[in-house]
Amino acid sequence: MYIKKRWLITSISFVVGGLLVLMGFVISFYCSGENYKTTMSYPQKENIISLAESLEQIDYSLKKGSYATTPYQAVILAANVLLETGSAKEDLQHLPIYDLALEKTAKYLSQTGEFVFKLAEKGIRGESITEDDQNSLRQLSEKATELASELRNFSVEVSSENYDYDTLAEMLKSQSDKNDAVPVMAGAAGETSAENGGNVFERIEASFEDFSPIYYDGRFSDVIEREPDEFWNDKEIVTKEKALDIAAYVMDVSLESVKFEGETVQDDFECYRFSAQNGDKEICIIKQGGYLYSYNNNIDIGDAVKSEDEAVAIAEKFLKKIGLDGMSVYGRVYNGNIMLLTFVSEKNGVLIYPEKITVGVALDKGEIVSFNGSDYWTNLKLNRTFTSSISQDEAAKSVSPELLVKNVNKVFMISDGGNEYPCYEFVTESERDGQVRVYINSETGVEETIILVSETDEGTFFY
Numbered sequence: 001m002y003i004k005k006r007w008l009i010t011s012i013s014f015v016v017g018g019l020l021v022l023m024g025f026v027i028s029f030y031c032s033g034e035n036y037k038t039t040m041s042y043p044q045k046e047n048i049i050s051l052a053e054s055l056e057q058i059d060y061s062l063k064k065g066s067y068a069t070t071p072y073q074a075v076i077l078a079a080n081v082l083l084e085t086g087s088a089k090e091d092l093q094h095l096p097i098y099d100l101a102l103e104k105t106a107k108y109l110s111q112t113g114e115f116v117f118k119l120a121e122k123g124i125r126g127e128s129i130t131e132d133d134q135n136s137l138r139q140l141s142e143k144a145t146e147l148a149s150e151l152r153n154f155s156v157e158v159s160s161e162n163y164d165y166d167t168l169a170e171m172l173k174s175q176s177d178k179n180d181a182v183p184v185m186a187g188a189a190g191e192t193s194a195e196n197g198g199n200v201f202e203r204i205e206a207s208f209e210d211f212s213p214i215y216y217d218g219r220f221s222d223v224i225e226r227e228p229d230e231f232w233n234d235k236e237i238v239t240k241e242k243a244l245d246i247a248a249y250v251m252d253v254s255l256e257s258v259k260f261e262g263e264t265v266q267d268d269f270e271c272y273r274f275s276a277q278n279g280d281k282e283i284c285i286i287k288q289g290g291y292l293y294s295y296n297n298n299i300d301i302g303d304a305v306k307s308e309d310e311a312v313a314i315a316e317k318f319l320k321k322i323g324l325d326g327m328s329v330y331g332r333v334y335n336g337n338i339m340l341l342t343f344v345s346e347k348n349g350v351l352i353y354p355e356k357i358t359v360g361v362a363l364d365k366g367e368i369v370s371f372n373g374s375d376y377w378t379n380l381k382l383n384r385t386f387t388s389s390i391s392q393d394e395a396a397k398s399v400s401p402e403l404l405v406k407n408v409n410k411v412f413m414i415s416d417g418g419n420e421y422p423c424y425e426f427v428t429e430s431e432r433d434g435q436v437r438v439y440i441n442s443e444t445g446v447e448e449t450i451i452l453v454s455e456t457d458e459g460t461f462f463y
Helices: 002-067 073-092 102-123 131-161 167-170 200-210 240-251 307-320 374-379 394-396
Strands: 257-266 269-276 283-286 294-295 327-335 338-347 351-362 366-373 405-414 419-431 434-441 448-454 461-463
Touching: 002 073, 002 102, 002 131, 002 307, 073 102, 102 200, 131 419, 200 405, 240 294, 240 419, 257 283, 257 366, 294 374, 307 327, 307 338, 307 351, 307 366, 338 366, 351 374, 351 419, 394 405, 394 419
Parallel strands: 351 405
Antiparallel strands: 257 269, 269 283, 283 294, 294 366, 327 338, 327 461, 338 351, 351 366, 405 419, 419 434, 434 448, 448 461
16 A cells, blocks of 8 residues: 555656646747747837838938039939938838838839939039929928937837737737727827827828929939820720721731730720730730730740741831831840840931830741730821931040940930930940940930840840
């Protein structure tokens, strides 16, 4: 009996000891997890503080920019703004805001950096900074002040409450679809996120609703609605039936095999959409005038047998078929057994680079497999006049003496903001870099851009 009791006591001791050890492991694991969460939250807190600091520095540089009177100082401030906007975008990407779309915030950062760079560029060109430019600069600065203050307040709360990673991530989740919103940041009267409109980044994003458009010649500029070119003035809307005829003609199929897929809008052009051959052929016809906007022909392609010259001739024949002759080959790229050819308009001896078309030719049987007229129709103009204030010889003085000029063309170029300008295009050769194209503005004499051209077995590439 005594042995049994001793065995029972020993067994209970082992069980209790095991439970204590297990509890110790659980507590240790839990504490480690909590420490890990806390450690994980440190970089996020630092990102929030860094984002606020970047916005403050952007604000300071923008304020200084409004007083800069020399191109040198304008360039220095532009470089600072570009550096800080890049840093701010990097901080945004590393925050746990996976379910929020911050397009307007990201656009603001990109727009601010580009706008200040464009102002510096104007200074170097000797162009004056307008009152509108100053107003835009002021608006961008005020927005930076507002955002920096919002994030500073939020970072103070996050630091004082010592939030861990999970809590911080929960706070930064979208509150718009939640019934019981998580308190994010107390407002002036102690409001919760539900009362003051979502979490801090949702409020920031919403604050751009009343942000006035910023107009300048750049990629991130707000778009000024353009009047349609006079080319479209006498072009009537074609019926669906007429468009179907055009689609069958372009795709080279019978009318009965063409299926109407609906109407669509492409780059502000209202189009009819059709298909054929079980959807392998897809085409968009512009309602106004019945012009081909795009075409895709998904076919199996065999081994390449067509030469480059043959592919160009096939593409040119297709362009003539759809009424778009008078185009010059600008570049070509091999994509498997397909040659993608880029054409630009040539009118009165002037190359119109904004009016660009791409045509894909299968190199086995020579079928047209793709057509994209987006750039062409968007930038099409009935009348252009090449103007110049300097001669070709005067423009040539701006070309580097290290370059051997092989050819000179008159061209129209297009800026990131969609503005066109006339140029002399100097096609040159460099011993070190091969073909180099230099573009001198024929009105201002400014060296607008330099393009390196690489001709390889894979095609023509422009850098």
